[in-house]
Amino acid sequence: MGRLDPVFARTREEGRGALIGYLPAGFPTVDGSVELLRGMVEAGCDLVEVGVPYSDPVMDGPTIQAAADRALRSGFRLRDLFTVVEAVSSAGGQAVVMTYWNPVHRYGVDAFARDLAAAGGLGLITPDLIPDEADDWLTASEAHDLDRIFLVAPSSSEERIALTTAASSGFVYATAVMGVTGARDAVGGLAPGLVERTRAHTTLPIGVGLGVRSGEQAAEVVSFADAVIVGSAFVARAEAGVESVRELTAELAAGVRKAPSPIG
Amino acid sequence: MSGQAPQAHDPHAPGPHDPDARGHFGPYGGRFMPEALIGALDELSAEYDKARLDPEFTGEFTRLLREYAGRPSLLTEAPRFAEHAGGARVFLKREDLNHTGSHKINNVLGQALLTKRMGKRRVIAETGAGQHGVATATACALMGLDCVVYMGEVDTERQALNVARMKLLGAEVIPVKSGSRTLKDAINEALRDWVTNVDTTHYLLGTAAGGHPFPVMVRNFHKVIGAEARAQYLEQTGRLPDVVTACVGGGSNAIGIFHGFIDDADVRLVGIEPGGKGIESGEHGATLGEGSPGMLHGALSYLLQDEDGQTTEAYSISAGLDYPGVGPEHAWLKDTARAEYRSATDDEAMHAFRLLSRTEGIIPAIESAHALAGALKLGQELGPEGHILVNLSGRGDKDMDTAAKYFGFYEES
Ligand SMILES: Cc1ncc(COP(=O)(O)O)c(C=O)c1O
Numbered sequence: 001m002g003r004l005d006p007v008f009a010r011t012r013e014e015g016r017g018a019l020i021g022y023l024p025a026g027f028p029t030v031d032g033s034v035e036l037l038r039g040m041v042e043a044g045c046d047l048v049e050v051g052v053p054y055s056d057p058v059m060d061g062p063t064i065q066a067a068a069d070r071a072l073r074s075g076f077r078l079r080d081l082f083t084v085v086e087a088v089s090s091a092g093g094q095a096v097v098m099t100y101w102n103p104v105h106r107y108g109v110d111a112f113a114r115d116l117a118a119a120g121g122l123g124l125i126t127p128d129l130i131p132d133e134a135d136d137w138l139t140a141s142e143a144h145d146l147d148r149i150f151l152v153a154p155s156s157s158e159e160r161i162a163l164t165t166a167a168s169s170g171f172v173y174a175t176a177v178m179g180v181t182g183a184r185d186a187v188g189g190l191a192p193g194l195v196e197r198t199r200a201h202t203t204l205p206i207g208v209g210l211g212v213r214s215g216e217q218a219a220e221v222v223s224f225a226d227a228v229i230v231g232s233a234f235v236a237r238a239e240a241g242v243e244s245v246r247e248l249t250a251e252l253a254a255g256v257r258k259a260p261s262p263i264g
Numbered sequence: 265m266s267g268q269a270p271q272a273h274d275p276h277a278p279g280p281h282d283p284d285a286r287g288h289f290g291p292y293g294g295r296f297m298p299e300a301l302i303g304a305l306d307e308l309s310a311e312y313d314k315a316r317l318d319p320e321f322t323g324e325f326t327r328l329l330r331e332y333a334g335r336p337s338l339l340t341e342a343p344r345f346a347e348h349a350g351g352a353r354v355f356l357k358r359e360d361l362n363h364t365g366s367h368k369i370n371n372v373l374g375q376a377l378l379t380k381r382m383g384k385r386r387v388i389a390e391t392g393a394g395q396h397g398v399a400t401a402t403a404c405a406l407m408g409l410d411c412v413v414y415m416g417e418v419d420t421e422r423q424a425l426n427v428a429r430m431k432l433l434g435a436e437v438i439p440v441k442s443g444s445r446t447l448k449d450a451i452n453e454a455l456r457d458w459v460t461n462v463d464t465t466h467y468l469l470g471t472a473a474g475g476h477p478f479p480v481m482v483r484n485f486h487k488v489i490g491a492e493a494r495a496q497y498l499e500q501t502g503r504l505p506d507v508v509t510a511c512v513g514g515g516s517n518a519i520g521i522f523h524g525f526i527d528d529a530d531v532r533l534v535g536i537e538p539g540g541k542g543i544e545s546g547e548h549g550a551t552l553g554e555g556s557p558g559m560l561h562g563a564l565s566y567l568l569q570d571e572d573g574q575t576t577e578a579y580s581i582s583a584g585l586d587y588p589g590v591g592p593e594h595a596w597l598k599d600t601a602r603a604e605y606r607s608a609t610d611d612e613a614m615h616a617f618r619l620l621s622r623t624e625g626i627i628p629a630i631e632s633a634h635a636l637a638g639a640l641k642l643g644q645e646l647g648p649e650g651h652i653l654v655n656l657s658g659r660g661d662k663d664m665d666t667a668a669k670y671f672g673f674y675e676e677s
Contacts, residue, residue, distance in 0.1 A: 055574040056448065056560060058455040059298050065442060078572040101296055102559040106573030128559070130302060132286060133294050153300035155462060160302060178300060179460040 002147045003122040004170035007047055007094055008205045008226060017222025017256040019044060020207055021249065022098060022231035023238065024051035025084040026076030027067045034087040036238055036245050041093035043246040044253030049125060049229070050085055052078070052099035059100075059127045061182030063232040078103055082119040089120025096149065096170070098125040104137075113140035123147025123170045131167035138167065149173050152198055154190035165202035171227060172198055176210045182232050192224045218255030228256060275487035276316040281526060283593075287476020287563075290599060293592035295475040296559040301455075304462045309477040311382050316484065321377065328373045329488060332406070333363045337489075339496035342654075344623035345636075349643025352650030355505065356626070357493045357521060359657045366629065366658030367489060367517040368399040368470060374485035376403035379466040386410040386465040390454045392419055392447035392513070393584030393631065394426025395658055396470030401435035411435040414453045416446035419583045426662050444577045447513075447587045451561050471514025472591035475562030479591050483519045490524020493653060503651065507642050509534045510655035511634040512552070512605065513584050515591035517657035522603060532604065535594065536638035538580030539607035549578035551590040552598050552605040560589040566598070581610040581666065582630040584658075608637035614670050616640060617660065629658030630666065 011018040021040045025033050037048050053068035053076050060068070081097065088095045097116060104112045104124075116124070123146045129137065131150055141148050147170030152161050155178060165172055176191035191208050198206050208221045209229030221228040230252060237244045287293045295305060315321040329335040338358040346354040359367040379387055387409050391397030397413040404411035413430055417439040420427050430437050443449035451469075458467040472482040490508075497505055508525050510518035512535040525531040540548035548554065551566050558567035560575055568576045568588035578588040597603035608616075616636035621627045628636060632655070639654045646652070660667070668674055 055443065055576075056452055058452050058561075059459070061456075069443075072574065102567075102569070102575075103573035105564075106558060106569060106571070128296050128298055128562075130295065130297070130299055133296060151299045153298070153303075155300055155303040157303060157306075160299070164299065175300060178462060180456050 002169040003145060004047070004094070004096070004147050008171065011046055017225065018046040018207070018227035019218065019252050019256045020047045020049060020227050020229040021045040021234050022049040022051055022229065023234050024053050024064065024067050024071050025081045026053055026071035026074065027235070027238065028070060029074055030076065030080045030084060034084055035242055037084065037088045038091050038093065039242040039246045040234065040249050041088060041091060043249035045249055047094045047096065048088060049098045050081065050088065050095050052081055052097060052103055054100045054103060057100060059180055061180040061232065063235050064181050067235045078107060082115050085116065085121045086119040095121050096123040096125055096147065097121055098127065101126060101129040109136040110140045110143065113144040113146055117144040117146055121146070123149055125149040125173055127151060131164055134167065151175055152194065154178055154194050158197065161198055162201045165198060165204060168202070168204060171205040171207050172202060173229065174198055174206050174208045174225065176208050179210065181210060191221070195225050215251040215255030218252045219258040222256045228252070274322070275491055276322050276484055281523070283476065283480055287480065289593045289596035292565050292595040293476060293479055293563050295562060296564065297475040297562045298459060300459050301462060304458070305475055305477065307382065308378070311378055312477055312481050315378060315381060321381070325374050325377055329370065333369045333373065334361065335488065336492045337361050339493060339500060341500070342620070342624050345620050346643065348619060349640045349652065350646065350650070351648035352643035352646045352652055354639055354643065354652045354654060355497065356654050356656040357489060359489060359517065359655060360626070360628065360632070360659035364395070364399045364402050365661065366395040366399070367486060367520065368396045369402070370488055370520070371470065371482050371485040371516060372396070372399040372403045372468065375466070375468045376407050376409065379409060379468070380407060382466065384464060384466045386412070386461065387468050388412045388414065388454050388457050388465055389468045389470060390414045390447065390450035391470065392416070392450070392586060393582065393629070394419065394423040394430070394662060395584060395629070397435070397437070398426050398429045398433070400468050400470070401430040401433035404435065405433045412457070413437050414440050414450040414457070416440050416444070416450045418445045419447065422666060423583055423662055424665070446583070448575065448578070448589070455561070471516040472519045472593065473514040473561060473563060473565070473589055479563065479593055482516055483523065483593065486516055486520025487523045489517065489520040489655065490522060493521055494524040497653060501651065504528055504531055505651040505653040506646055507532045507534055507650070508653045509536060509635050509638045509642060511585060511631045511657060512537050512590060512594065513587050513631060514589065515594045517655050519591060519593055521655040522597070526602070533597070533602065534638060534642065535603055535605045536634045537605055537607045538582060538585040538634060539609040539612070540579040540581070542609050543607060547579040548607065549580045549585050549587060550607040551588060552594060553607055557595070563592045565592040565595040566590055581613065581670070582634065584629070584631040585634065606638060608634045612637040614667070617667065618671065626656070627660035628656055629660050630663045632657045
């Protein structure tokens, strides 16, 4: 049983895809990020991804790089992550953490898992950790009952998709394009094929991210995937304040209710 | 030459110092990389594993080293310099005499040949001092490949001459404005390009770091340095050196020369890291000396990082050593005590830089001057009986502006 299973059970019951929103912790400040993430939960995100600002985010485009940079310059410390997760969970939100691996390695994989679980976090998305290198994390996630969300990419071979889905729980993160994060005008043409290939290996829900920014794109994504993941578009809206973030959430939440989910 | 079977001492042949199948040297190395790049790394590994056993490939590589890069490079004794090194005998492995002026050309020719074997047409690279960028632009010109070089904005300023050289050679140079705007961020940007264009593009990494297979592959392309140096040392002196020393940025020139002597248990291997303004100042790039295990750019190794695992900024007067990470094999050599790592400050390196120029008529790269500074101290420790081999990884033409400022030449004129 994955910690995220109830989230997807509900969206399936409602015959729709899930909306997953990303925002870095500590952006623009620790309190500011709590307010924004709570806004996202209240306005319709089924799950939020709390990002860990990191000095060398090689999978991120300029928008998220700049946000991480700003969080770090305004003094974000790793322990603040747990404060943010706790604040989101206690407000009734469901939260996972998205993090590059070195901060976790440095903190201690088991200690990180323990503190995340204690704060109410449900799992980790790991953009630069592949299951091949994840022995410590497999152990710690079992010990602290957290979901492991690994990524698959259009360039992943069948063999790698099999290995990655077998190591995953909660859901599988499919990157819609070859490239870094950043809002795009069109959903990557490679996404439907990747989702189809991934489904052949797993019954886990599949979330699609990278580049989505509108309700229309969200509707398109959930016509073939179980969840749509939106990051840079939220970060860009954060500048304009929580109302703007809520508006985007509402638009996306309407989007995921437009198309029938393939499974629901 | 093509057609010849690999020899027992073939630098490309698999051997006991290779990492495990997933690229681990002890606990270090591996692949801490996005899944999107794993396919490309697998492809590169498979192609390299075939090529390293293919006499056609290794023969063509050796031919290019000889006929294009100018190998073997000389081994030159430096007696007047050695007078300042406790009277020990000091020999220089003259990688500065290679085409393009540093050891970097060895690795670049090897990877450019592999790029062609893989049928890719576009090459990207990062560069710090500009030496790797120049070498890459050169090989791409030679082999008709498109070339894009990422370079930190700070480095484009301190190495302006090399920017001009790359442009002349037909490469596009992209200044990187993010983060510390030095080598680390140039690698980040190159990785972002790679993840976007991986189908058509090879990332020609310039040092023995990164995700598997880069550390072992880059090392093997540089093993020629140590193999030549060992034979030359024996021929010119009838013995082996007591110490082999090299500067360590990412670690490629050091690992290349170290491997010539790695099985000679009596030969000490000493890497010299950039001590910057002094270790106490916190402004340095002494990753192995002062860092702790962590991941950067795809491998677990030593890393300069803060309590939260954020990479901290390195500092060195030398752009080629200004890097907070280091190749994973060096981490393993340190932990197993097969190699030692020390540091030389900016001032010590600049002293050695001028000293070699004035005593031997050889202007070294500031990177290599760190190894020379190390040799001055090692010579004092060893005394007149000592024998020291220094890897002179590059020449100093590119550093004239930095040197002129450091020594105040512009004010004098
Ligand atoms: C002449 C020279 N030596 C040394 C280095 C450091 O690199 P590595 O440690 O990989 O040899 C550089 C890097 O630019 C260089 O140009």
